[in-house]
Amino acid sequence: MNKNNFYTIKSTLELKFKTSKLCDISYNSFLPEFNIVKSKRSTIAMKKEEYSLIFQIDSNDITAFRASINEIISFGKVIDNTLKIVENS
Template identity: 55%
Template sequence: MNQTTLFTIESTIELLFENSHLRDISYNSFIPEIKKLQTNRSKIFVEKKNQHQLVFQIESNDITAFRASMNEIVSFGKIIENTVQLHKIS
């Protein structure tokens, strides 16, 4: 991260899925968005882990940028949750 700040904030968020198919769909839908979220103040990285996990890593230079990055991941998770619920009832 930027060397002019006095600290950085790092965090990991893990999303667990019922199966690898749902995990892969979620991963592929997030990848195009991740490039838009990279800034000088905050970076988000995502990777597949085992058959059921997506792991998001956040590195931020300040608390406001960290919160914005967290909100993006939480919003993404909510979209996934809503989509899965709609699929189950149809």
């Protein structure tokens, strides 16, 4: 923990999918990007279950936590938009 901070933030975020296939595709899509992201102030661990992707976030400060959440949200929006395109074609 940074000596200037009085707290750390730990959070779990779960994305639930309708099918295990969609979960697998999403996991495999995010994995290359996930392996690139490195930060000393925040870490994200990703675990795949049958219908869910579970993200465990550990952050040293609120700004780093927000950046981690934004990254997961951006990933979710890409999945959502891609599925809408596939559904409408």
